[in-house]
Amino acid sequence: MTGSRYTRQQLFVLRNHIPIDRVIEALDVHNAIHDGQYRFNCPMCHRMNTGISRKTNLARCFDCKKNYNTIDLVKEIMGLGFLESAAYLEKIKEQMSAETHQKYPPEKMTRQKDMVHIGDVFKSLASSSPEKASSSRALRQESQAISDLQKRVCDLEICIKSLSEKIAFLERR
Numbered sequence: 001m002t003g004s005r006y007t008r009q010q011l012f013v014l015r016n017h018i019p020i021d022r023v024i025e026a027l028d029v030h031n032a033i034h035d036g037q038y039r040f041n042c043p044m045c046h047r048m049n050t051g052i053s054r055k056t057n058l059a060r061c062f063d064c065k066k067n068y069n070t071i072d073l074v075k076e077i078m079g080l081g082f083l084e085s086a087a088y089l090e091k092i093k094e095q096m097s098a099e100t101h102q103k104y105p106p107e108k109m110t111r112q113k114d115m116v117h118i119g120d121v122f123k124s125l126a127s128s129s130p131e132k133a134s135s136s137r138a139l140r141q142e143s144q145a146i147s148d149l150q151k152r153v154c155d156l157e158i159c160i161k162s163l164s165e166k167i168a169f170l171e172r173r
């Protein structure tokens, strides 16, 4: 992520679409399942009277009576500022996206033969304008636009994955 400002939408994704337990594990915080409940070591009191809510994507310490969202947790445990914490989460998000691509390569996700992977659409957009191709500036702008779009598609894929996980979790209850 370039620049030092995050949009509301970007922060929403970082807070809500990176599962809180995934953040706990990435931070190497001790965690365990007790009585069927996910617990983690509270960064304040270091006790395990804690829990997470997949619905709100918050971690809570019942002793400290404190909720942590993904950003709070990184700030507290890594001792980072807000922007650095957001950047840390951005990296986890990128990892998740890379895993999604490994697990569900585009050709496996397309059920119909005539479905085209969105990346190919961008590629064909880029190559289908010979008059523009003569101007390298236009080309650069175009490839920038394409990579922006690809980033947004990645974000959307993460949202979809996280929503599917939530739905699966709710259905199991």
Ligand SMILES: [Zn+2]
Pocket: 042, 043, 044, 045, 046, 047, 061, 062, 063, 064, 065
């Ligand atoms: Zn605590």
